[in-house]
Amino acid sequence: MPSVLVLDPLSDEGLALLEAAEGVTYEVRTGLSGDALKKSLNEFDGAICRSGVKITPESLEGNTRLKAIVRAGVGTDNIDKKAATRAGIVVMNTPAGNTVSTAEQTIALLLAMSRNVAPAYQSLIEGRWDRKKFMGTQVSGKTLGIVGLGRIGMAVATRAKALEMNLIGYDPFMSAEHADKFGIELVENVADMLPRLDYLTVHTPLTDETRGLIGPEQVAALKPGARLVNCARGGIYDEAALVEGLKSGKLGGVALDVFPEEPCTENPLFGMDGVVCTPHLGASTEEAQNQVAVEAVELLTAYLMTGAIRCAVNVAALDPKTLAALKGYIDVAHRLGRLCEGLLPSGIESCRLTYRGELADKETKILASAFAAGLLERAMGEEVNLINAESLLTERGIQLVTESCSTQGAFRASMSVEVAGGGKSHTLIGTLLGQDMPRLVSIDGYRLEAFLDGTMLVFTHKDVPGIIGAIGIALGEGGVNIAQMAVGRDKPGGDAIGVLNVDGDISDSALSAVRAHKAISSATVVQLPAAGTLPHWLG
Numbered sequence: 001m002p003s004v005l006v007l008d009p010l011s012d013e014g015l016a017l018l019e020a021a022e023g024v025t026y027e028v029r030t031g032l033s034g035d036a037l038k039k040s041l042n043e044f045d046g047a048i049c050r051s052g053v054k055i056t057p058e059s060l061e062g063n064t065r066l067k068a069i070v071r072a073g074v075g076t077d078n079i080d081k082k083a084a085t086r087a088g089i090v091v092m093n094t095p096a097g098n099t100v101s102t103a104e105q106t107i108a109l110l111l112a113m114s115r116n117v118a119p120a121y122q123s124l125i126e127g128r129w130d131r132k133k134f135m136g137t138q139v140s141g142k143t144l145g146i147v148g149l150g151r152i153g154m155a156v157a158t159r160a161k162a163l164e165m166n167l168i169g170y171d172p173f174m175s176a177e178h179a180d181k182f183g184i185e186l187v188e189n190v191a192d193m194l195p196r197l198d199y200l201t202v203h204t205p206l207t208d209e210t211r212g213l214i215g216p217e218q219v220a221a222l223k224p225g226a227r228l229v230n231c232a233r234g235g236i237y238d239e240a241a242l243v244e245g246l247k248s249g250k251l252g253g254v255a256l257d258v259f260p261e262e263p264c265t266e267n268p269l270f271g272m273d274g275v276v277c278t279p280h281l282g283a284s285t286e287e288a289q290n291q292v293a294v295e296a297v298e299l300l301t302a303y304l305m306t307g308a309i310r311c312a313v314n315v316a317a318l319d320p321k322t323l324a325a326l327k328g329y330i331d332v333a334h335r336l337g338r339l340c341e342g343l344l345p346s347g348i349e350s351c352r353l354t355y356r357g358e359l360a361d362k363e364t365k366i367l368a369s370a371f372a373a374g375l376l377e378r379a380m381g382e383e384v385n386l387i388n389a390e391s392l393l394t395e396r397g398i399q400l401v402t403e404s405c406s407t408q409g410a411f412r413a414s415m416s417v418e419v420a421g422g423g424k425s426h427t428l429i430g431t432l433l434g435q436d437m438p439r440l441v442s443i444d445g446y447r448l449e450a451f452l453d454g455t456m457l458v459f460t461h462k463d464v465p466g467i468i469g470a471i472g473i474a475l476g477e478g479g480v481n482i483a484q485m486a487v488g489r490d491k492p493g494g495d496a497i498g499v500l501n502v503d504g505d506i507s508d509s510a511l512s513a514v515r516a517h518k519a520i521s522s523a524t525v526v527q528l529p530a531a532g533t534l535p536h537w538l539g
């Protein structure tokens, strides 16, 4: 039964859904770090988190159990996605559940900063009725610059429009026409908007590009008295530049919900005039928390129970329908990968996959991943699955190219693989009979029909009388029973290839006896999963 670890506080509705989920158990362990986190992550199949826990490469080191991490929220910068992918762990988020709440928090901070709400209340608490000191600024008619016009940026734009603000936006993935429909003037870069703004708000993820997006140079380029809001991620504004900007009077105010290091209770900005801060409360509403928690539980349980991937940030999406439709071919691809590795044990440098017939127009990325998993799994002392197989292949410098060809060939659907390495190469074609019978239908240009399962003996030979009998005797003397045999040849008496499926293992001495036959030029034993056995990640 899959088990789920809840790493950060999750709403009661989310926990109730986990409680009610059939076939899933869960445990809440919050506040984990270091070894305790590492140990816990290896005790569960799935994990749900918010921004609190930091899932570092060290915390995933040697993990053999965890299959998925779901972020109940948007930003996944607290999860090392590279390390997760490498460990075969899918990372998903719940992108839309907290959009409105975060946009509302942005507007709340923008207004609170403009009307000195926090310091005015503080002065009341301290016994002063000071109406002069807290003269504010009206936002209506002012210009707001928005960097990042995604879900939250656009939700802020519609709210700011209702406050009668003028909007300028920057987002490299937004067209001017689309922005215009929302009353946003799109500019080509951040620098262009700075001298025109009364307010600036950022709604991008924290990336190498957005880290320090607003530093001393950008503060200098702002209109005097400009006010800045950050409800995205700490580090997008350079805090030292904000401190200097406030001290010099260049900045009229700063409102922050997020900080480079969190929790953050000491900061030079805290207590400065014109500053209002909240402890990462953007998504902290009942509505947002219920929505993201429920969504996170749904995403995680669906993945653990059916393999469906939605809202993944480190791999392509995979819906249950596609998965069901391709399951048999995923199995074929995985078995072909295993066979290729067995036929070229000294190493593979490049692979080309060609999907034919009905496979040509399918979502075939998963087949490439399954093939890569088959190719690598025996050689790797670690988990290889659909999530990490291709990146492990790339890490090893193995090239993988894919192509589709809609012409059908001899089969309704088939997949051919060409692999090369160490000066040798092989070309195999696999197909599926019925729903669940993987078959090898061509090897190095020879047509045949062999089972793609169990212990296989692949041998090349001259098409001369007595070969089959000789092999039967060699294996029989070694106590090996032949279950199935297929032979392909170029012409009678020419070169030929044979594939045997046998029960049990083939001993070294039996294999040597086969190889000793003068008409047999090569014989290789390859171990594939038994018939009907799916890889555990496809189960």
Ligand SMILES: NC(=O)C1=CN([C@@H]2O[C@H](COP(=O)(O)OP(=O)(O)OC[C@H]3O[C@@H](n4cnc5c(N)ncnc54)[C@H](O)[C@@H]3O)[C@@H](O)[C@H]2O)C=CC1
Pocket (backbone or CB within 6 Å): 073, 074, 075, 095, 098, 099, 102, 147, 148, 149, 150, 151, 152, 153, 170, 171, 172, 173, 174, 203, 204, 205, 206, 207, 209, 210, 231, 232, 233, 257, 258, 280, 281, 282, 283, 284
């Ligand atoms: N304070 C809080 O509690 C919360 C904070 N967040 C933060 O807000 C961010 C935005 O969230 P969403 O709007 O849902 O994400 P989103 O993915 O819908 O939007 C992000 C936008 O940023 C744009 N972008 C990326 N790099 C850019 C760059 N260099 N310059 C300009 N634009 C760039 C993208 O094109 C995209 O349109 C999240 O990444 C997260 O860090 C999200 C939810 C709650």
Ligand SMILES: O=C(O)C(=O)COP(=O)(O)O
Pocket (backbone or CB within 6 Å): 050, 051, 052, 072, 073, 074, 075, 076, 098, 280, 281, 282, 283, 284
């Ligand atoms: O969704 C996000 O990106 C957020 O920043 C919200 O963070 P939280 O879930 O409140 O810790």
